Amino acid sequence: MSEYVLQVKDVDIQYFTDAGIVKAANEVSFNLRPGERLGLVGESGSGKSTMALGILRMIKPPGRITAGQILLNGDLDITKIDEDAMRELRGSQISMIPQGAMNSLNPVMKVKEQLIDTMKDHDLHLTKKQMEARAREALENVELDPKVGDLYPHELSGGMKQRVCIAIGIVLHPKVIIADEPTSALDVITQRQVMETIAHIQEQMGSAVILIGHDMGLMAQFVNHMAVMYAGRLMELGTVKDIFTNPLHPYTQLLISSLPMLDNRGDFQGIPGITPSLLELPPGCVFNTRCPQAMEVCTQRIPILEKHGAGERWVACYLYEH
Amino acid sequence: MSRFSLFWRYIRRNWTLGAGLGILVFLFLFTVIGLFFVDSKVDPYPLAAPAGVPPTLAYCPPVEPDCEDPKAYPFGTDGQGRNMLAVAVTGTWMTLQIGLLAGLIGIAAGSFLGFTSAFYGGLYDAVVRWMVDVLLTIPGLLILVVIASSIGGRSITVTGMALIIALISWRGPARVIRAQVLSMRERPYVLMARLNGMSGLDIVFRELLPNLLPYLGAALVGAVTAAIFASMGLAALGLGPLREPTLGVTIYWVINQSAFLRGLWWWGAVPITVVALVFIMLFMISIGLDELANPRVRRSE
Amino acid sequence: MRAYSWNFVLKRFGLLVLIVWTAVTINFIIPKLTPRNPLREKLMEQASRSGYIEQGFDEMVAAYEAKFGLDQPLWIQYVRYLGDIMRLDLGVSIANFPKTVMELVGAALPWTIGLLTTATLIAFTLGTILGALMAWPKSSNFVKYILPSFLILGAIPAYLIALILIYFVAFQWKLLPLGGGFGISTIPNLSLPFMLEVMKHSLLPALAIVLTSMGGWVIGMRGMMVTVQGEDYMTFGEAKGLTDNRLFFRYGMRNAILPQVTGLALAFSFLVSGSVLVELIFQYPGVGTLLARAISQLDYFMIYGIVLIIVVCIAIAMFIMDMIYPLLDPRIGSGGGG
Numbered sequence: 001m002s003e004y005v006l007q008v009k010d011v012d013i014q015y016f017t018d019a020g021i022v023k024a025a026n027e028v029s030f031n032l033r034p035g036e037r038l039g040l041v042g043e044s045g046s047g048k049s050t051m052a053l054g055i056l057r058m059i060k061p062p063g064r065i066t067a068g069q070i071l072l073n074g075d076l077d078i079t080k081i082d083e084d085a086m087r088e089l090r091g092s093q094i095s096m097i098p099q100g101a102m103n104s105l106n107p108v109m110k111v112k113e114q115l116i117d118t119m120k121d122h123d124l125h126l127t128k129k130q131m132e133a134r135a136r137e138a139l140e141n142v143e144l145d146p147k148v149g150d151l152y153p154h155e156l157s158g159g160m161k162q163r164v165c166i167a168i169g170i171v172l173h174p175k176v177i178i179a180d181e182p183t184s185a186l187d188v189i190t191q192r193q194v195m196e197t198i199a200h201i202q203e204q205m206g207s208a209v210i211l212i213g214h215d216m217g218l219m220a221q222f223v224n225h226m227a228v229m230y231a232g233r234l235m236e237l238g239t240v241k242d243i244f245t246n247p248l249h250p251y252t253q254l255l256i257s258s259l260p261m262l263d264n265r266g267d268f269q270g271i272p273g274i275t276p277s278l279l280e281l282p283p284g285c286v287f288n289t290r291c292p293q294a295m296e297v298c299t300q301r302i303p304i305l306e307k308h309g310a311g312e313r314w315v316a317c318y319l320y321e322h
Numbered sequence: 323m324s325r326f327s328l329f330w331r332y333i334r335r336n337w338t339l340g341a342g343l344g345i346l347v348f349l350f351l352f353t354v355i356g357l358f359f360v361d362s363k364v365d366p367y368p369l370a371a372p373a374g375v376p377p378t379l380a381y382c383p384p385v386e387p388d389c390e391d392p393k394a395y396p397f398g399t400d401g402q403g404r405n406m407l408a409v410a411v412t413g414t415w416m417t418l419q420i421g422l423l424a425g426l427i428g429i430a431a432g433s434f435l436g437f438t439s440a441f442y443g444g445l446y447d448a449v450v451r452w453m454v455d456v457l458l459t460i461p462g463l464l465i466l467v468v469i470a471s472s473i474g475g476r477s478i479t480v481t482g483m484a485l486i487i488a489l490i491s492w493r494g495p496a497r498v499i500r501a502q503v504l505s506m507r508e509r510p511y512v513l514m515a516r517l518n519g520m521s522g523l524d525i526v527f528r529e530l531l532p533n534l535l536p537y538l539g540a541a542l543v544g545a546v547t548a549a550i551f552a553s554m555g556l557a558a559l560g561l562g563p564l565r566e567p568t569l570g571v572t573i574y575w576v577i578n579q580s581a582f583l584r585g586l587w588w589w590g591a592v593p594i595t596v597v598a599l600v601f602i603m604l605f606m607i608s609i610g611l612d613e614l615a616n617p618r619v620r621r622s623e
Numbered sequence: 624m625r626a627y628s629w630n631f632v633l634k635r636f637g638l639l640v641l642i643v644w645t646a647v648t649i650n651f652i653i654p655k656l657t658p659r660n661p662l663r664e665k666l667m668e669q670a671s672r673s674g675y676i677e678q679g680f681d682e683m684v685a686a687y688e689a690k691f692g693l694d695q696p697l698w699i700q701y702v703r704y705l706g707d708i709m710r711l712d713l714g715v716s717i718a719n720f721p722k723t724v725m726e727l728v729g730a731a732l733p734w735t736i737g738l739l740t741t742a743t744l745i746a747f748t749l750g751t752i753l754g755a756l757m758a759w760p761k762s763s764n765f766v767k768y769i770l771p772s773f774l775i776l777g778a779i780p781a782y783l784i785a786l787i788l789i790y791f792v793a794f795q796w797k798l799l800p801l802g803g804g805f806g807i808s809t810i811p812n813l814s815l816p817f818m819l820e821v822m823k824h825s826l827l828p829a830l831a832i833v834l835t836s837m838g839g840w841v842i843g844m845r846g847m848m849v850t851v852q853g854e855d856y857m858t859f860g861e862a863k864g865l866t867d868n869r870l871f872f873r874y875g876m877r878n879a880i881l882p883q884v885t886g887l888a889l890a891f892s893f894l895v896s897g898s899v900l901v902e903l904i905f906q907y908p909g910v911g912t913l914l915a916r917a918i919s920q921l922d923y924f925m926i927y928g929i930v931l932i933i934v935v936c937i938a939i940a941m942f943i944m945d946m947i948y949p950l951l952d953p954r955i956g957s958g959g960g961g
Contacts, residue, residue: 056862091864098862103855108877108953117873118863152953168863455638456645459937463896464930465649471918471926472653551780551896558782558900560918573786577904582790590786598779605778 004074005175005208006032006055006094011068011079013047013054020279024050024063026232029305032176032208039223039240040212041255045275047232048212049099052180055210056096057086073175091118095174097166097198099181104165105153111164112149115139115171122172138171139164141204142197159190163197170201177202180212195222216259220244225312228252231276231286234305237314248308248315250293285318293319339610345603349414349596356411406592413569414596416480420553420568421600423484425546428491432545433538435492436499440507454497462490462548463555470561478563487552494548495541502537506530536614543608550600569593627949635945639938646934650927651704655697713928716917724928728910732932735909738825739898742832743887750837751883754844755876758852761867777838782900785831789904792827799827828905832898836890843886847879854878881952888944891937899933 013025025047032038040048053059055070057078069077072093078086090096098104106114115135119126126134136146142163153161162182169177179198183191199222202209211223219226219240226243228236228251236249247253254271273290276282282289288298297318305316333340439450457465469486470478478486506512515529556562557570560578564571576582576590707713713724753770776784793799851857852875860874902911910929917925949955 058858058861087864087866089864090862096859096862098855098859104859106856106860106874106878108881108951109873117865117869121864121866121869154954165859168859452641456642459642459892459941460646460649460934461892461896461937463899464933467914467918468650468653468927468930471921471923472656554780555782555896555900558903559915573783576786582786582794587790590790594783594786597783601778601780602775605775 003033004031005034005072007069007071007074008051008055009069009071011051011054011070012066013050013059013063014066015063017062022063022278023232023281024278025054027305028068028229028232028234030227030234030237032210034175034208035202035206036225037202037209037211037223039219039226040210040229041214041216041219041226042229043214043275045231045278046229047278048229049180050232051229052096052178052210052212055176055178056090056094088122091169091174092122092172093174094176094178095169095172097169097177097179097182099184102158102161102185105161107153109152110149111139111151111153111156112136114164115149115168118168118172124172134171138167141170141201142167158186159194162186162190162194166194166197166201170205170207173205174207176208176210178210178212181214182211183218184213184215191218198222216255228255231281232278233286233302233316234314235287235316237305238312242311242313248313248320249287249317250291250319251287254292285316295319336610336613338606339614342603342606342608342610345599345606349418349599349603353411353415353418356407357415359407359411406588409567409572410592410596413567413572413593414600416566416568417550417553417570417597417600420480420484420487421546421550423481424487424491424549424553425542427485427488428493428545428549429495429538429542431488432492432495432541433499433534436496436501437503437534439496440500440503450496450500454493454500457490458493458497462493462552465490466552466556467559467561470556478561480563480566480568483553483556483563484549487549487556490552491545491549495538495545498537498541498544499534502534503530506533536611539611540608543604543611547601547604547608550597550604554597569597573597627946631949631955632946635942638945639942642938642941643935646931646938647705647708650931651701654923654927708931713931714924716922716925724924727913727925728929728932731908731910731913732936734907735898735902735911736936738828738902738907738909739832739894741825742829742898743836743894745829746833746836747840747883747887749833750840751844751876751880753837754841754846755848755871755879757841758845758848759871759875771841774838774841776834777836779835780900781831781835781897782904784834785828785901785904788827788831799823824905824907828898828901828907831901831904832894835897836894839886839890840883844879844883847882848875851875851879881948884944884948884951888941891940895933895937 008028008030011025011028012023015022015024028047028051030038040051042048050059050063054065055078057065059065065079068079070079072078072089078089081089105111109117112132112135115138116131119131119134124131135149139146139148144160144163144167148156148160148164153164156164162185166182169179177198182198183194186194195218198209198211201207209223211219213219223240226238226240227234228243228249230251236243236247236252238248243252244256247256251271258271271290276286276289282299284297284299284301285291285294285303288294291298295318303316303318303321305314306321307313308315308320333343435450435454439447466486466489469489470483473486512529520528553562553568554570554573557568557574558577560574562568562571562574564574570593572593573590576593581587581589711725713728716722716724716727757771856878857870857874860870865874898909899911899914901907902909903915906912910933914926914929916922917929
């Protein structure tokens, strides 16, 4: 039994468009242990949502996973299996909690039917009564009244819809849950409730969670480890504590210093410059055009993600190269 | 790049629009050139020819060897001795006339109604909305049947028919334009214009109209199509200008005189082919215009 | 079973009443606008043609005068007219005296309804399925690229297709009958052979209607499927590991079909116009042929009566569709208005 439930190794995801090849993800690697919480952080266009779709193998043409492996439980490379096998895995081993729950539920089906249909399509050999019981259980787990199961999506509030999506994401007890900005569309109070629900469930079931987002403050309260992405590449990886107290990569440093915090009043700086187009990435390190500590070598070769120090720390920057 | 070559490049991509316009050009040329070979006052009308045209050439099919002069009737003649080519040429022209006249009046009246009712709202809008919604569910053809049979019975002229059809051709454009203006009225750029102090009339002409043009274009094609359909329908029922050689009336005679059952297939084939071409042309133009107006449907160059 | 809100049902019923009332009023006003006395004219025409006066001439004229009460104020005439309509008295057919309009239409209406409903259902179903398949990325190339060329047929009016069909299928190849609802020597009854004969005779007219109306449904459905496939619930559905079949039918088609059904209701008036002419071509014993004959005989009562009944049928059909729609879309019908 591998110690990792998910291993992403040097994955490349590219979109072959009329205008050129969009390199949405480049040599992305990270590992996930059972029960671990990983936060994938980055701006819009950094490739984090692409990674989410990639792990679920839902990248649609003209995009594909062009290189790398994604290992489930240490032995199954899901980039190589056929579509039917992948379909079985979705929802049951790896599941997703979507971003805008506003429209993520089928408007013409009752809530409980949307919980039950994923059970039906996964060969569970349950009777109708058992499936309904399980659906009720899932709703209770997300702190919803089981009677919600008889309602239609348009009769629910935003927070309730998001919880239903969470319920659907966990009803088959998956090993990995990918939550793609699950709270972006919600108000702060509901955000907190939803995050607490996810945390509670995750502890109960022992699943690993990959939380994707751009709100570092929210991340910090929830995840154990954090991965910082920029323009399709992984810049830094480490425990939350390490990253916040001692950010290594200049990009991470700038990100953290731009966060408004109670004991940090004063002028705020954004990061000067704009994200490069994924069609035409700058040579060398993708961040070199905006990096305040850029060196000559940064414009020439791409830095590799390397371990730093004794603990669980990786960074891709020439400042730390051995 | 010259405007013409830009136009040409676009047509190569939007080939439906190109095909539609191509058919239009073809029909136009067919009519115009045809008018040189045909005496439009005489040839399509039976028994109105001078004594020189032998009435015995009735039922003369296009390639029958014992016709006296096969070259004189390339499309054959019908049961009353008319030159089918002449019918095709003048008929096309008349049918397009009706379509355009009724369509243009319909667009003008319909857009005016739709626009003003959406813009000014209130009781006026409620009345217009009722009129349009209710009148649109009643088939236009039936309304026309009631009107036409009460008015003319059998003595309608070509222009008369166009005017009658115009009485209902405003319904579609009114609804479309009204819906569009309603949605545009609340759009941010209109509110911005108002805040900037633009006068009502200015807003109408500078902000709203340019954005309405694609819908007006589509509505025009739709109105012309509906008008031609209505004119053919009326004629087929016997309410058309029975003395004129419009395509619809020709088909009426084909049905009435059981042309197909007598084996006189060319009598029906000529108007049917032309009408089919006209409708296909209108259909392709409308799809082409749709692609032009809807940038989301356009593929990147 | 979801409860329908009163508000919703009343609003729809109100529309139904409004449509019928408008049609009735138009039917009343238009003849009044013309300065003619159609009955007298018609009879004069007949008399001059055949050289003798129709039997019952005086009775007919008297009935006409009394009905339209030309000597009475307009509003009284209107009220009496409304009263007659409510009692389903649409007058007498001039050409087929003493048969009433209701009688003749009543005999023809079932044929038309039968033909139209069958043809429309087939066209709608086939068109919708085809349109959905055309938009599904996993369909074969034949469906996606070759079939659409046949949709051009939809641009041509149904009765022209009918003429072409009659010529080739019925006349040249003698595969199907030329027209009518049943054979000339057959007496209508409810036996199986008769039913088969009716079906044989209805095949061509139905085919004409199906071929021309299908195109619209295909294009509409394809557009809707493309839109639906971009929706979040499709992505989430795939992410939860649903089978392709379930995604296509329960998530895709089930949602895309809603605007199609709305479109069906709106298309009624157009379908009716088309099929009236198709019936005429095939001499099919429905209201279309009845109307054409009435026009050629200038049988005014029949013309107005037929038009009115057709409009009422359309309005009722639309009302039924409005009542069915909430069963498909749970978001409509239980609120106000819908």
